[in-house]
Amino acid sequence: MERMKESQAGLQNDLEDTKQLICKLKSEIKNNVKLIEEIKSPKQQQWGRLNNLEIVGLPEKSNESLPDIIRKIALHAGVALTSEQIEFIHRVQPRQHISGRPKPIVVKLSNRDLKDHILSGLRRKRGIQTSDIGISGSSQKFFVNEHLTPI
Template identity: 55%
Template sequence: MKRIKCIICNFMYHSECVRFTGDTTSARMQWKCPSCVATERKGGDNSNTPVRVEKTSKTVRTVAADSDISESERDVPVAPTYNDPNLIVSRLEHFLDAKLQSIKCEIIEELKTTIFTELKNEITSLSSQFSQLQTSYSQLQLENDHLKSDVCALLERISVSEDQVSELRAQFNRQQQQARMNNLEIVGLPQTSSESPVDLVLSIAEYAGVELNRGDVDFAHRVQPQKVIAGRPKPIVVKLADRLSKDKILSGLKNKKGICTRDIGIGGTEKKFFVNEHLTPENKQLLKSTKNLAKEKAYKFVWVRNCNIFLRKNEESPALHIRFEKDLAKIK
């Protein structure tokens, strides 16, 4: 079934229902539905005007209840709005589309307004928070700069303090070592219940070829070592009246290539022991580090003279005086 479209309301009608017989393009482009024609003639929309229906034996004619309608207007054919289901459905579809389109536009506008308002509020809130963060960051950066300055000052003070402490420790160590200049330390000599340390010292001096009297020995006794090793006897610390006697004993034992228990009249299994200068704990540790370095770097000679530690690469190289641990770091 063919359809025709009103050029005013854009509604679609069945050609037969509105009695459209023209089939040319120009006729279709100029066609107006009966409702729009009636509206144009009256100068307004009478779609809400109540109507009455007059029945005859052959036809049904719709007449407007308004008494002002002219005879020519009554003769205009009216679309059978209530009798054609297809037309009713078409009008309902158009009405619903228009309503839905209107509702859609309203919803979109409302959503846009709501979203824009919320976005504006959120942006304002974020801007405020960002400003607060910037202020906090500036304060933290300022505090950080102050802390950095304080840390640098503290590090400098700590460095100075460490240097002062190192110097004080070095001075204390020198004083302690100076007080031990006349001392000998006997290590590895077996201990007996009836021994006399002074007599042992006199026997050692005699073996070294040094004439020594009891009055030349200020004291001689065994001391507890810092690190106790099971089976190792306590060392004997000896303080002589003068440094010359100490040096003579060390020199004599060096010429004898060492000493053992049999050399001083101690029976039983022969055991070698050592007579050294009495070093402070710091100098003992330094001597140990020096020996380890000498082994690692292939240095041939490490020795102690007058409580000073020396190192030499070989017979032709100069002797190096080792005073502190940092001196070892310079050795290649």
């Protein structure tokens, strides 16, 4: 009887050790799943931004027409852009707001080739200024880039 009690106590200790190990493994699996999701998320976000351009440093006007602005930018780059090729365009809140700096513009185009042609055309022109698209006032340089994820 005494041996049975000892055997049962040993089995209970083994069972408790196994339970603790299972809990530890579950916790590690959860952490690994979180890490995998964190790695996947930027890739998915970047995939969603594949057709996007970001326009930084373009002064804000109260009566601005963003579709007209992007068409003028595209035309300066040598690309004839139609309204149907613009899926959406709007000014966005920057990650870090700096007083006096205009909000960036994000434009989603209908396909990646349009975006690439606009970027390559602007590179050939060595950039763009406000005077190139008919904005009055002193000429200011602004930038048109791929719309990348922050990470």
